[in-house]
Amino acid sequence: xxxxxxxxxxxxxxxxxxxxxxxxxxxxxxxxxxxxxxxxxxxxxxxxxxxxxxxxxxxxxxxxxxxxxxxxxxxxxxxxxxxxxxxxxxxxxxxxxxxxxxxxxxxxxxxxxxxxxxxxxxxxxxxxxxxxxxxxxxxxxxxxxxxxxxxxxxxxxxxxxxxxxxxxxxxxxxxxxxxxxxxxxxxxxxxxxxxxxxxxxxxxxxxxxxxx
Amino acid sequence: xxxxxxxxxxxxxxxxxxxxxxxxxxxxxxxxxxxxxxxxxxxxxxxxxxxxxxxxxxxxxxxxxxxxxxxxxxxxxxxxxxxxxxxxxxxxxxxxxxxxxxxxxxxxxxxxxxxxxxxxxxxxxxxxxxxxxxxxxxxxxxxxxxxxxxxxxxxxxxxxxxxxxxxxxxxxxxxxxxxxxxxxxxxxxxxxxxxxxxxxxxxxxxxxxxxxxxxxxxxxxxxxxxxxxxxxxxxxxxxxxxxxxxxxxxxxxxxxxxxxxxxxxxxxxxxxxxxxxxxxxxxxxxxxxxxxxxxxxxxxxxxxxxxxxxxxxxxxxxxxxxxxxxxxxxx
Numbered sequence: 088x089x090x091x092x093x094x095x096x097x098x099x100x101x102x103x104x105x106x107x108x109x110x111x112x113x114x115x116x117x118x119x120x121x122x123x124x125x126x127x128x129x130x131x132x133x134x135x136x137x138x139x140x141x142x143x144x145x146x147x148x149x150x151x152x153x154x155x156x157x158x159x160x161x162x163x164x165x166x167x168x169x170x171x172x173x174x175x176x177x178x179x180x181x182x183x184x185x186x187x188x189x190x191x192x193x194x195x196x197x198x199x200x201x202x203x204x205x206x207x208x209x210x211x212x213x214x215x216x217x218x219x220x221x222x223x224x225x226x227x228x229x230x231x232x233x234x235x236x237x238x239x240x241x242x243x244x245x246x247x248x249x250x251x252x253x254x255x256x257x258x259x260x261x262x263x264x265x266x267x268x269x270x271x272x273x274x275x276x277x278x279x280x281x282x283x284x285x286x287x288x289x290x291x292x293x294x295x296x297x298x299x
Numbered sequence: 300x301x302x303x304x305x306x307x308x309x310x311x312x313x314x315x316x317x318x319x320x321x322x323x324x325x326x327x328x329x330x331x332x333x334x335x336x337x338x339x340x341x342x343x344x345x346x347x348x349x350x351x352x353x354x355x356x357x358x359x360x361x362x363x364x365x366x367x368x369x370x371x372x373x374x375x376x377x378x379x380x381x382x383x384x385x386x387x388x389x390x391x392x393x394x395x396x397x398x399x400x401x402x403x404x405x406x407x408x409x410x411x412x413x414x415x416x417x418x419x420x421x422x423x424x425x426x427x428x429x430x431x432x433x434x435x436x437x438x439x440x441x442x443x444x445x446x447x448x449x450x451x452x453x454x455x456x457x458x459x460x461x462x463x464x465x466x467x468x469x470x471x472x473x474x475x476x477x478x479x480x481x482x483x484x485x486x487x488x489x490x491x492x493x494x495x496x497x498x499x500x501x502x503x504x505x506x507x508x509x510x511x512x513x514x515x516x517x518x519x520x521x522x523x524x525x526x527x528x529x530x531x532x533x534x535x536x537x538x539x540x541x542x543x544x545x546x547x548x549x550x551x552x553x554x555x556x557x558x559x560x561x562x563x564x565x566x567x568x569x570x571x572x573x574x575x576x577x578x579x580x581x582x583x584x585x586x587x588x589x590x591x592x593x594x595x596x597x598x599x600x601x602x603x604x605x606x607x608x609x610x611x612x613x614x615x616x617x618x619x620x621x622x623x624x625x626x627x628x629x630x
Binding site: 253254256259260262263266270271272273274275276278279282283285286289290291 | 431435436437438439441442443453454455456458498501503605606
């Protein structure tokens with residue numbers, strides 16, 4: 088195992104604020120989901136991924152693109168990405184969005200030169216599949232990477248792949264609950280991530296359960 | 300509590316040598332009102348080797364220098380600062396501020412250096428949570444109860460506020476800190492000494508003092524003519540507590556106009572927060588009843604309160620208005 092030197096991003100909830108309604112609409116139209124959408128786009132999105140996983144990965148691309156069109160990049164993302172790149176951290180997108188939706192997101196919202204971009208089409212799957220594809224193609228072992236997520240489902244996926252899970256603490260109440268699930272760490276804002284990695288490097292250690 | 304060893308050096312050089320030998324396992328022990336509590340709290344970063352500097356006899360003094368400034372040894376008790384006739388005469392605001400630090404009993408033991416370099420008093424850290432300052436990778440204050448002791452101005456991993464009052468009160472006077480280091484003496488401004496959370500020797504701390512350095516002295520320059528200064532502090536308990544918000548204010552008034560100023564907030568950020576936007580605004584202005592409300596309107600524009608502490612920003616702005624009114628004689 089080497090030191091921690093890569094970050095995997097799922098844009099929904101970690102790089103941008105997405106509207107939950109389009110993801111909910113997909114769940115309603117394809118999977119018969121009832122009720123109102125959650126206020127959290129991330130929870131709605133990950134719930135949709137669960138439904139997709141159970142029923143064959145079908146989605147409605149037009150609605151995903153609609154979600155992307157309503158997404159607002161968090162203000163600290165681009166400076167943080169630039170700083171991470173400057174300190175030699177590999178930055179990889181590992182998303183369960185479609186190829187078209189993700190390409191639109193990157194073109195419209197997040198003009199950064201990532202070291203790898205994986206979606207459910209080129210990774211041939213959702214949830215863990217893009218993470219595994221990103222790691223494989225970057226020749227990274229799981230313990231060398233961290234995956235940012237703000238949902239319990241995301242934490243489970245990180246655990247299943249073996250990457251270090253970092254909780255994006257977007258919502259304090261939800262984060263309190265998720266902190267009980269023992270994520271590898273947590274940050275309030277992406278601008279803290281370079282400091283996080285500097286601290287690990289200065290202490291000469293990786294995340295818990297990750298030997299150097 | 301873990302087993303500890305105590306050294307009692309009699310010179311600063313000897314203390315530095317011991318600190319250098321044990322690295323980050325060692326820590327300076329003076330008043331102990333922070334350090335011993337860290338040990339009792341079983342914090343992972345609490346030292347195993349205590350270097351008791353109380354036997355070093357040239358660290359505890361308050362003396363005037365030839366230029367009219369005042370030098371205060373780092374091991375000087377806070378109570379001695381409060382009782383100092385020299386400081387009462389030259390820097391009454393400072394005496395007022397130090398008189399609001401903790402309780403009389405604690406001021407009899409706590410030292411100036413200890414107050415400046417103390418660890419944060421976040422209830423999660425002190426409660427043994429595995430947070431950034433205690434071997435973990437998450438700030439529980441950011442997502443838990445952050446009403447009192449957490450930043451309303453953003454953070455860097457840890458969201459606890461810098462808790463000391465001494466630095467907040469000293470910065471307006473452009474005080475400097477002297478450090479003894481293995482490479483010789485070093486001098487820093489107080490702002491440089493406590494710049495907020497930094498990664499120093501692999502640890503997150505509010506100050507820049509390395510494991511093998513000792514804060515030896517704080518130097519106050521001679522007071523300028525026409526200076527008006529105030530310090531106010533709002534705290535959860537009026538008897539004694541850390542600041543929810545505090546403000547140290549210094550105005551240099553010449554011919555009725557403000558020639559220069561220092562506006563330093565405490566208790567709302569990870570460092571003593573010098574509000575330069577307000578300082579720039581005040582420059583050249585005449586003290587007037589409206590000045591407070593105008594200053595408040597531009598103060599703390601970068602506030603980023605957590606879920607439960609937006610009231611700290613209101614408190615800080617209220618202190619700014621009342622501080623300016625007080626110095627204008629209208630409060």
